[in-house]
Amino acid sequence: MKIRYGLNHLRTLLVATVIVLLSGLAYAQIAAEPPPSAPSFTFSSLTGEQFDMPGFNQDKPTLLYFWATWCPYCKKATPRVVALHNDYGELIDVLAINVGINDSVALTKKYIQDYAITFPVMFDHDSNVSASYGVFGTPVFVIVSADGGILYRGHRYPDGLERALSL
Structure with a gap:
């Protein structure tokens, strides 16, 4: 047994x-x-600058921040994204993309002023860029490597990002 x-x-x-x-x-x-490749797009910021993504800056990664002016979670996340740009802008680019749903360019420009945003902001008029990145809610954070691979995608601000950049 x-x-x-x-x-x-x-x-x-x-x-x-x-x-x-x-x-x-x-x-x-x-x-x-290898990480999946970031969908490509060309855009004009609200200040009229032309950009290509990926390739926004081939020397460093880029944080894509998908948001909306009416999003309460975005209102909490935006100051942290602004601080990231101010403190680590030489190590990572930031591009804010208003998803364009139930929003306007006028409200977006006011939001930029209210939060003292100095990095490029685009308004996704037809939401095509947002859809290509699988954005169906806000906020969404996407980190794209310098060579165009998606390193992170999620609704939460990437914990430890500042710590990783300061190494």
Whole structure:
């Protein structure tokens, strides 16, 4: 009877080990793949500057900040994005993209003044850029590497971003 219990225990341990090894191999394969490429677009900022993305700045990463003037979470996040630009602008570019839904250029310009935004801001009139990045709510933060790969995409401000930039 004890031998049977031992074999069942050994079989369970063996199956668990195989699952862990396969999971590790799958993770290694995923980790080895390059990040997905950022969708490209050309835009004019609200101040009239022309930009291309990716390639906005090929020397450093870019934070794309998708937002709206009516978004309460954006109103909390915007000061942090402004501080990021002010403190780390030499290490990361910031581009704010108003998603253009239930919003206007006039309200966007007022928002820029209210929050003392000095980085480029575009108004996504037809929401095509927002849709190409999978933005269906605000805020959304996307970090694009200097070579055009998406390093992060999420509704939360990327925790540890400042710490990573200060290394």
